[in-house]
Amino acid sequence: MKRSTILKLAMVPMVACLLFCSSNNSPTAPPQRSFLFAMRGIPDAEGRFVAVTSNPQLLAVLEGQLALPEAQRNLHINGPVDSGNGGHNLGWSWHFEPGQWELVEISIELCDGRPQNVEDDVDKWIADVGTFCPWASYVAAEL
Template sequence: MPRIGSRIATLAAVVMLALTAVAAPASAQRSAAAVEAYFEFHYPPAPDRFVVKLTDPAAIQHARDLVSGATEDRPHIVGRIVKRPAPYNRPWSYHLDPGTVQFFDYAIEVCDASIRYVEDHLDEAGGAFLPGLVWCPWGSQLIREVPAP
């Protein structure tokens, strides 16, 4: 039973993430851009790698703690897909909106997909596939911090 409660809480968090990303004022987004860091993750067993840009100081610190091994809490990435390439995330034709990237322990299946699967089905994202463009790759693992482009 605790697992169901955990999944419901995660679903609520994903919904709040989607709503927060839409409702965030432009001034908050501009001030968050003053701090940024880039992290690479993968989704084993696939060899693909994906880079996310983080702009929230707490998320940046959490990512650094994950990479260094200082924490194992909330190890997976969640965020809202933007259907266009970002220069720091080649060769993929999509990226995650930096203002929406967070970390989680457990999530619902509807937002899970591999990096390559999202690329191959990007035209379907936002409908029944990855509703609200929220992507939470369950097996995502941060590998390292990468330099800014």
């Protein structure tokens, strides 16, 4: 085989990798969107918190809930929490892990509570409970 043919054959995988392996060609992740949650029967200052997600399926559910009158929003948040406000859950020293939570109709009682319960012992909620699922919560608005 000629030297020029070998060189051309060797370049094919390199060019293919440059075209298809480059991070510039990968799709960008959708932006995070922030949602304000409120708690039925709890004053705003004690019952409001923020969670973020970019999950398209969850965003569709959130938009569906926001299209309903507030009294008909029957899904509550359920997901793992982490320490720190995450840059979005201001006023609290905890936050829902972005994109790891969901909206559900039913959760076990163990993870039910008020935002202040998590605030009072964040480490316990992270290590022992694992998730926070305040039954009285509902999505109040997109921020």
